[in-house]
Each structure stands twice: as C-alpha cells, then as structure tokens.
Amino acid sequence: MRERVVEICKQLLEEGIRGESANKKGEEEYWVRATLVEALFGLRKASESEAEFVVAKKAALEPWMINTTEEQLAKLRACGNGQATRSVTRCACLPLHIAAQSSL
Numbered sequence: 001m002r003e004r005v006v007e008i009c010k011q012l013l014e015e016g017i018r019g020e021s022a023n024k025k026g027e028e029e030y031w032v033r034a035t036l037v038e039a040l041f042g043l044r045k046a047s048e049s050e051a052e053f054v055v056a057k058k059a060a061l062e063p064w065m066i067n068t069t070e071e072q073l074a075k076l077r078a079c080g081n082g083q084a085t086r087s088v089t090r091c092a093c094l095p096l097h098i099a100a101q102s103s104l
Contacts, residue, residue: 002039002040002042002043003043005035005036005039006036006039006040006043009032009033009035009036009039010036012032013029013032013033013036017029017032023061026059026061027061027065029059030056030059030060030061030065031065033052033055033056033059034053034056034065034068034069034072036052036056037049037052037053037056037069037073038069038072038073038076040052041073041076042076053069056069
C-alpha cells in the first residue's frame with residue numbers, strides 16, 4: 001500500500017499541484033509532500049524520507065504543518081522502524097484525493 005501512496009504522491013508532484021488560490025496550492029503541495037515523507041519512512045527508506053522532508057519544509061506555509069508531520073513520524077517510529085500499524089497509518093495527514101486513490 002505504501003508503495004502505491006509513493007507512486008501517487010510522485011505523480012501528483014510531477015503533474016503539478018493545483019489549487020483554488022496560491023495559498024490552497026501551497027497547502028496541498030505541503031500535504032502531498034508530507035504524505036510522501038511518511039510513506040517513504042514506512043517503507044524503511046529513511047534517507048529518502050529525510051531528503052523529501054527537507055523539501056516539504058520549504059513548502060510549509062505554517063509551522064504547525066511541520067509539527068504535525070514530525071508528530072506523525074514520531075508515532076511511526078514508536079511502532080518500530082517505520083512498521084506502523086494500520087490504525088497509525090490511517091491517522092496520517094493524507095489528502096483526500098490520495099486516500100481515495102490508494103483505497104485507505
């Protein structure tokens with residue numbers, strides 16, 4: 001499942017994030033990137049996840065967005081090397097269109 005989430009996120013980023021306004025576009029880009037970070041971490045691709053998080057942080061419009069992602073990563077770590085339980089994975093800040101495409 002995480003592989004599919006990574007595919008979807010990368011595809012969305014390649015196609016370009018759209019939004020009703022510049023602010024909405026920025027928010028959407030951050031959450032797609034944050035979802036990619038979490039999925040990569042869950043796949044035990046820590047270095048790739050960390051690199052993507054650096055990029056995601058640059059897209060964040062508000063500090064709470066980064067804090068939320070850091071909290072989610074801490075939950076994933078607590079589950080043991082990124083092997084999150086299904087319930088923790090479902091708590092991720094997953095944009096609705098990604099959730100719908102990945103059947104979460």
